[in-house]
Amino acid sequence: MQYFADLVISGLAIGAIYGLIGMGYACIYKATGVVNFAQGEVMMLITYVTASLLTLTTWPFWMGLVLAPAVGILVGIVVERVVIRPMIGRPSFAIVMVTIGLAVLMRSLIVLFWGSEPREFPGRGSEDVIQILGIGLYPVQVLAFLIFISAAAAAWAFLRYSRLGIAMRATALSEQIAMLMGVDVRRISGLSWAGAAALSGLAGVLFASAAYVGPDLFAVGLKAFPATILGGLDAVTGSAFGGLLIGVTENLVGGYVDSSLKEIAGFVVIIFILMLRPNGLFGDRDVERV
Amino acid sequence: MLQIRNARILYGRAIEAVRDVSLDVARGRVVALLGTNGAGKSTILKAVTGLLASEDGEVVSGSVTFEGQSLLGQRPDAVMRHGIALVPEGRRLFTKLTVRDNLVMGGFIRSRGDFSAGLDSVIALFPALANKLDRTAGFLSGGEQQMVAIGRALLSGPRLLMLDEPSLGLAPLIVEEIFASLRRLRDERGLTILVIEQNARLALSLADDGYILENGRIMLDGTAAELAANPVIRSLYLGMTDGGTRHNLRDAAPMRQRVRWPA
Ligand SMILES: Nc1ncnc2c1ncn2[C@@H]1O[C@H](COP(=O)(O)OP(=O)(O)OP(=O)(O)O)[C@@H](O)[C@H]1O
Ligand SMILES: [Mg+2]
Numbered sequence: 001m002q003y004f005a006d007l008v009i010s011g012l013a014i015g016a017i018y019g020l021i022g023m024g025y026a027c028i029y030k031a032t033g034v035v036n037f038a039q040g041e042v043m044m045l046i047t048y049v050t051a052s053l054l055t056l057t058t059w060p061f062w063m064g065l066v067l068a069p070a071v072g073i074l075v076g077i078v079v080e081r082v083v084i085r086p087m088i089g090r091p092s093f094a095i096v097m098v099t100i101g102l103a104v105l106m107r108s109l110i111v112l113f114w115g116s117e118p119r120e121f122p123g124r125g126s127e128d129v130i131q132i133l134g135i136g137l138y139p140v141q142v143l144a145f146l147i148f149i150s151a152a153a154a155a156w157a158f159l160r161y162s163r164l165g166i167a168m169r170a171t172a173l174s175e176q177i178a179m180l181m182g183v184d185v186r187r188i189s190g191l192s193w194a195g196a197a198a199l200s201g202l203a204g205v206l207f208a209s210a211a212y213v214g215p216d217l218f219a220v221g222l223k224a225f226p227a228t229i230l231g232g233l234d235a236v237t238g239s240a241f242g243g244l245l246i247g248v249t250e251n252l253v254g255g256y257v258d259s260s261l262k263e264i265a266g267f268v269v270i271i272f273i274l275m276l277r278p279n280g281l282f283g284d285r286d287v288e289r290v
Numbered sequence: 291m292l293q294i295r296n297a298r299i300l301y302g303r304a305i306e307a308v309r310d311v312s313l314d315v316a317r318g319r320v321v322a323l324l325g326t327n328g329a330g331k332s333t334i335l336k337a338v339t340g341l342l343a344s345e346d347g348e349v350v351s352g353s354v355t356f357e358g359q360s361l362l363g364q365r366p367d368a369v370m371r372h373g374i375a376l377v378p379e380g381r382r383l384f385t386k387l388t389v390r391d392n393l394v395m396g397g398f399i400r401s402r403g404d405f406s407a408g409l410d411s412v413i414a415l416f417p418a419l420a421n422k423l424d425r426t427a428g429f430l431s432g433g434e435q436q437m438v439a440i441g442r443a444l445l446s447g448p449r450l451l452m453l454d455e456p457s458l459g460l461a462p463l464i465v466e467e468i469f470a471s472l473r474r475l476r477d478e479r480g481l482t483i484l485v486i487e488q489n490a491r492l493a494l495s496l497a498d499d500g501y502i503l504e505n506g507r508i509m510l511d512g513t514a515a516e517l518a519a520n521p522v523i524r525s526l527y528l529g530m531t532d533g534g535t536r537h538n539l540r541d542a543a544p545m546r547q548r549v550r551w552p553a
Contacts, residue, residue, distance in 0.1 A: 089344075163398065166387070166394050166395060167395065169387060170387060173384045173386055173387070175344070176341055176366070176382075177384065178395070179365065180339060180341070180370060180375075180378070181370070181395045181398045181399075181442075182371060183395075184367050185367075
């Protein structure tokens with residue numbers, strides 16, 4: 001029982017990281033209809049930049065959690081402007097291909113600039129295990145979960161109640177009509193990239209501070225992909241929840257079945273889920289009444 | 291207020307949807323644009339709103355101006371800020387959003403105060419919407435959806451309201467209700483309206499002026515009363531026969547003389 005609880009709790013912690021990245025995938029997909037396959041690389045870049053800034057300034061670790069979203073917003077806006085905006089109006093397929101190209105490019109540039117040696121995340125916080133309900137946790141795991149909950153709640157409230165959030169959902173439904181309402185859809189595209197990058201930046205810093213900063217960090221982004229498929233590619237808070245499910249499933253499979261299956265557990269889960277619910281657990285069905 | 295001069299509009303640089311159209315909507319007037327399917331009516335509205343570009347269409351010659359300013363080449367979100375709102379063909383609500391969120395989008399460019407005042411007046415105009423604000427828009431009846439579409443357009447605070455076939459697919463009683471609300475908008479708020487209709491009788495009963503569009507050309511224009519009295523219109527658009535003569539639009543050519551703009 002203790003073993004099970006341990007697996008679930010640490011699964012939730014890694015799931016929180018997947019959830020943050022998954023929300024990013026959904027955010028961009030919902031607003032622009034594009035799956036951003038460079039999400040993991042964007043995350044990696046933000047993590048490297050944040051780590052370097054912390055090293056440079058010798059600011060404490062928690063400043064990283066402020067810097068990461070800020071750097072993320074900047075990176076998101078720049079990438080959207082330079083790479084995505086010129087492609088607006090092209091078929092989504094072409095834009096998805098561009099994100100794949102971008103992913104490869106960013107990976108090599110990062111190695112070029114920072115080298116291929118993994119390094120420790122600066123001031124990675126205390127390693128003292130804290131006990132919650134008899135389960136030992138690293139502070140960063142608790143932190144990841146708290147940040148995840150706040151980010152998911154904030155994203156939910158933003159999309160549901162704020163005028164800009166409603167405009168994002170409206171643009172996802174019909175770009176033409178959103179434009180007629182006065183929405184500059186290019187701004188919505190930029191906003192979604194900025195938001196997604198901010199979320200994945202947080203995820204990157206949290207993951208790196210528990211592990212390391214290395215050129216294979218992007219793989220975390222890939223592993224978060226099942227989260228968003230599971231939750232629904234167009235469901236931002238659904239994807240957050242999907243992240244938790246994938247994190248826990250992975251850990252349970254790793255703990256009880258075979259640790260080599262852990263890596264692919266998420267993908268196995270989505271194959272089954274998608275057979276039952278093609279739009280994911282929380283994805284939109286069409287509302288049509290003529 | 292709105293002026294279109296000798297507009298020629300192509301889709302995909304090849305399909306000529308509008309050949310030569312000149313049209314005026316004067317401040318405070320209600321103008322009806324009539325024509326059969328495929329005449330080019332919606333295309334004209336797309337040229338005004340700027341939506342044409344997203345459908346690979348282009349005004350290749352002529353001009354479209356609003357209060358003296360050219361609208362050509364402007365994005366839809368820029369055009370609407372001049373005070374032009376469109377109720378699109380087929381309503382085009384954000385079907386998965388609530389009625390309230392659809393209306394919020396209508397008031398996207400307004401301040402919060404203006405929006406809540408606007409919302410009140412939309413509810414006053416369409417009391418049926420009062421208790422449906424939290425429903426998913428796509429699940430409303432067709433008539434209610436049309437009310438939301440009009441309310442959404444009004445919430446941007448337009449000076450020119452354009453409607454593309456507001457009667458499409460609605461029961462006669464609902465259509466009457468919709469047109470009665472348009473009358474109120476004209477009478478009580480002095481709103482300028484450009485309405486596209488297939489139902490000529492209905493449109494001419496509301497409008498001050500009318501244009502008849504055929505195959506991308508204005509074939510006839512005049513005051514609504516003139517058009518309603520025109521034997522050709524009576525026969526072709528109003529389904530009334532005056533002594534059994536069969537009419538053809540070409541018979542109406544003398545009246546076309548009124549439409550003469552220097553190219
Ligand atoms: N996006 C488009 N691409 C190519 N051709 C188009 C497009 N939209 C309209 N057309 C063509 O332009 C012509 C005019 O179409 P338009 O929609 O303006 O007609 P309409 O008068 O509004 O007809 P209806 O009463 O059926 O709505 C038609 O021949 C139509 O096939
Ligand atoms: Mg039409």
